[in-house]
Amino acid sequence: MKVVEIKPRKLKGTIHVPSSKSYAHRALLAALLADGISTVYDVTLCDDVMATLRAIEALGAKVEYIVDKRPDLFTLNITGSTPLNVTDKIIDCRQSATTLRFFIPLVLTTNESFVFTAQGNLPSRPLDDMYEILKQDYIVYKNKDGKLPLHLKGLLRGGTYYMDTSITSQTISAMLFTLPLLESDSKIKLTQKLSSKNYVDMTLSMLKHCGIHIDCLSEAGEFFIPGKQQYQPFDYRLEGDYSSAAFWLCACAMGSEVLSTGLKVKSLQADRVFLNILSRMGAKIIKQGNGLKVRAEEPLKEVTIDVDGAPDLVPVLAVLAASLEGITQLTGLRRLQYKETDRVKTTMNMISSLGGDIVQMSDKLIIRGTGSLQGGTVHTGGDHRIAMAGAIASTICKDNVVVTYANCVDKSYPMFWDDFQKVGGEIEEYYMDG
Numbered sequence: 001m002k003v004v005e006i007k008p009r010k011l012k013g014t015i016h017v018p019s020s021k022s023y024a025h026r027a028l029l030a031a032l033l034a035d036g037i038s039t040v041y042d043v044t045l046c047d048d049v050m051a052t053l054r055a056i057e058a059l060g061a062k063v064e065y066i067v068d069k070r071p072d073l074f075t076l077n078i079t080g081s082t083p084l085n086v087t088d089k090i091i092d093c094r095q096s097a098t099t100l101r102f103f104i105p106l107v108l109t110t111n112e113s114f115v116f117t118a119q120g121n122l123p124s125r126p127l128d129d130m131y132e133i134l135k136q137d138y139i140v141y142k143n144k145d146g147k148l149p150l151h152l153k154g155l156l157r158g159g160t161y162y163m164d165t166s167i168t169s170q171t172i173s174a175m176l177f178t179l180p181l182l183e184s185d186s187k188i189k190l191t192q193k194l195s196s197k198n199y200v201d202m203t204l205s206m207l208k209h210c211g212i213h214i215d216c217l218s219e220a221g222e223f224f225i226p227g228k229q230q231y232q233p234f235d236y237r238l239e240g241d242y243s244s245a246a247f248w249l250c251a252c253a254m255g256s257e258v259l260s261t262g263l264k265v266k267s268l269q270a271d272r273v274f275l276n277i278l279s280r281m282g283a284k285i286i287k288q289g290n291g292l293k294v295r296a297e298e299p300l301k302e303v304t305i306d307v308d309g310a311p312d313l314v315p316v317l318a319v320l321a322a323s324l325e326g327i328t329q330l331t332g333l334r335r336l337q338y339k340e341t342d343r344v345k346t347t348m349n350m351i352s353s354l355g356g357d358i359v360q361m362s363d364k365l366i367i368r369g370t371g372s373l374q375g376g377t378v379h380t381g382g383d384h385r386i387a388m389a390g391a392i393a394s395t396i397c398k399d400n401v402v403v404t405y406a407n408c409v410d411k412s413y414p415m416f417w418d419d420f421q422k423v424g425g426e427i428e429e430y431y432m433d434g
Helices: 021-033 047-058 097-107 128-136 170-181 197-209 242-253 270-281 311-322 343-353 384-396 406-411 416-422
Strands: 002-007 012-016 037-043 062-067 074-079 090-092 114-117 140-144 147-153 160-163 186-190 215-218 222-225 235-237 257-261 284-288 291-295 304-306 325-331 357-361 364-370 376-378 401-403 426-431
Touching: 002 384, 002 406, 012 416, 021 037, 021 047, 021 074, 021 097, 021 170, 021 197, 047 062, 047 090, 047 097, 047 406, 090 097, 097 114, 097 128, 097 147, 097 170, 128 160, 128 170, 160 170, 170 186, 170 197, 170 222, 242 257, 242 270, 242 291, 242 311, 242 384, 270 284, 270 311, 311 325, 311 343, 311 357, 311 364, 311 384, 343 357, 343 364, 343 376, 343 384, 376 384, 384 401, 384 406, 384 416, 406 416, 416 426
Parallel strands: 012 257, 037 235, 090 114, 160 186, 304 325, 376 401
Antiparallel strands: 002 401, 002 426, 037 074, 062 074, 114 147, 140 147, 186 222, 215 222, 257 291, 284 291, 325 364, 357 364
């Protein structure tokens, strides 16, 4: 187990944030399906993106890796595979739920047998909404008491699909990528309120970019997808990731001076809402060159924040709330138990272990901020966002912060600890049995 011990320090400097892995998943999948060579620029090869890269290679894509001027960003030339030329029928999704959900319907265009495996707690995360789709189309599948590995074989057919997206929007995005490939037209009708609408908007934007037409029939969530469509090859430059930038923006709001570059101001990313939250609290968002930073000239105000549309922000918002004087409430927690950990529990444990005051009442977290934290040990449970939130919390702590399973940041931000030191963070790394 890799452990990082952090001394309390304010941070100062410039960070080029990693590229959006949400956009990366979508661009790589579209490139697989395109008839020709597509080029995707500024790709951060985090663990989740690598899972999708291995999956598109298993389905016949050829990938050329070109190192950019920055060692942590790559240009990928991807030769598509249309129709899919299967080279490996075992898809290891690692810990990437997006990879798992995006590729289940896609392999059902081949009528071949596949096995999906995963690591971490992903094998235990619910797939009930996906199983309902398989049942609608009489797809033969087998799992282990509802858990991975998942064995399946069948052929997806055009038609009307009723979908519950109240827990995740990944399933509808997966179907929007796959249904245009079918021989006949399809419809998607949502049975519950769409969660994380921004992610579906990102999918629709990517599909449009590569020549796929989708009709949105109603605001309530009804889509018409013509069949027999062909993905066109494309060039695409990934924008910076707001989920990762949120940690540096939070540090700024708590007294550090970090410029985050590579971000698109007008972005569809759900976690861009972090800028709106900071503005509501009274912080100033400053655009400087191709970067953003935050300045809090007056003490920030405590607010109530609905995190249902951006659940990945909860750990860093809890840290920010602990830095304020007063009570902050985070509502809309229903989906957090389905993340890399039960993120309500791990967030509460993180704040409590650092000396903060946090309680859960029904569907909300209540954080009583005192302006600082004491320090202590953050048990991440292997959750990358808890690890990074714990690191940023060190900037308002009196004593050192110890972060366990610190290499879990590789899931989304493999250069995090290097960047943390680049802006003045002082850490000591060591390994323990665990």
